[in-house]
Amino acid sequence: MKALETKEYLILADVKTTVSLKIKANNKQEAEMIAQSQLNDLSVANVKLELQYLNNEIVKPNVEDFYIEVSSIEERL
Secondary structure, three states, rough: OOOOOOOOOOOOOOOOOOOOOOOOOOHHHHHHHHHHHOOEEEEEOOOOOOEEEEOEEEEEOOOOOOOOOOOOOOOOO
């Protein structure tokens, strides 16, 4: 009896997440400038993603593409 041959498949999926970054600045405008600089798509060389499941299994998918957009800035007291 011939053994079944396994094949490799490439699965592409979009994962949407919100990240936070604490920045010290003198005002909201300065904080926004620093954030835009640090989160600039063109200056980021690599994005890594790790998914940890409830059973503690860890999967590290390759990030094929990414897009960064600052959606809000809040002052922390």
